[in-house]
Amino acid sequence: MAGLGHFNYWVVVILMMIGFYAVIARGNMVKKIMGLNLFQTSVFIMFISAGKIIGGSTPVLREGVTVYSNPLPHVLILTAIVVGVATTAVGLALAVRILEAYGTIEDDELIDPAEQSPDETQPGMSSGKGDTSA
Amino acid sequence: MRTNGILRVIARFLIPLIMLFALYIQFHGEYSPGGGFQAGVVFAAAWILFALIYGLDAALEVIPERAQFVLACLGVLLYCFVGLLGVILGGRFLDFRPLLDSPHAAQQTGIVAVEFGVGVTVAACAMLFFTFFARRKREIDAAEAGDDA
């Protein structure tokens, strides 16, 4: 197989798929946002592990160190982490408003109480039905 | 949590230390891992700890909501101002070289100023997030109590 040199990518893929599953399979909106965060973190791990040199050290210039790990992915991921928390905060604010408007954050229950036709709950991916007429 | 003695004692000890650590990360960010984002988030974490233990109202008296708004905008404005200063003094946008005479000092000053702006914005925004989320429960309860009355 690919051998031990790629195990960091396997870890990343496993985490990414867990996050992906949380986004598409759960109806609870807060779970979906958590799944998104999990996905994001796995991508960060991928970049950082790609930039590492075995035997190198933190990219801060100092005495006695000759090999440094690549600083460029670190810059990228710093920005990405902060943007991720911004997105999470706005997503959670939206979830709070949806909760107040409809009384629930479960995807399947988000039917407008004005129309009485229940679009019936399929056990499959219900992520397309969260449209709020807000 | 105000009545829990252990928490209060530890918080009284820790909160100033955490704020000091945030300032250290901010300004020492050139020599060790750190910089604006980390410092801003750690500072906001200290304030949030204060709000958790002593109550949101007490925390809002320390740094009122109005101040959080203003600080968030001021941080970004500081960043843009440093950039424009580069243009005014003859270089390009966000060019640090025209700021001072020695090129190293100019870059360092520019970087410190810019990171400070980012740190202030991040801290203020994190505090804003917490304030608005934490007040929601109270507002919902007030709205429901107003309903049932």
Place this chain on the structure above:
Amino acid sequence: MLFAIYSLLSAGLFAVLDAGDVALTEAAVGAGISTILFLAVLTLAGREERPTRGKNRLALAVVVVTGACLIYAAGDLPDFGEADNPVQVHVAPYYIEQTYADMGIPNMVAAVLAGYRSIDTMGEAFVILTAGLGVVALLSVPPRRRRRKHKPTQTEDDS
């Protein structure tokens, strides 16, 4: 709670992978701010979720197929940690060698972030500000009369 532990673990992972700045940021942001926000929302929404109806086989199948494709594709990527990986030899040596000469500060990550690539960091500050404004705009509307649909959900506790 598990989320906070996960964030701390990934911060530890970053620290082991020589990413000091990133570890600090992930620890502070993930285990601090994100967790606080999730806890605040869960206080409003109720800790338990409605149990899912049936098994979600389609989602599981999609996830497994995607994961398999990704692992297969990862076989072409360079090995972990080799010093002659393509990512290490193009632009990075310039930054590692020239940062002290250009900027005079030892922290290469801060030098690139705020010196060589300032405009991106300005954009990021704007993103944070916009998120703050968005949250303020969304949550400064006082809640209306609640419709009588809210039923606290029971059983499964997943946090």
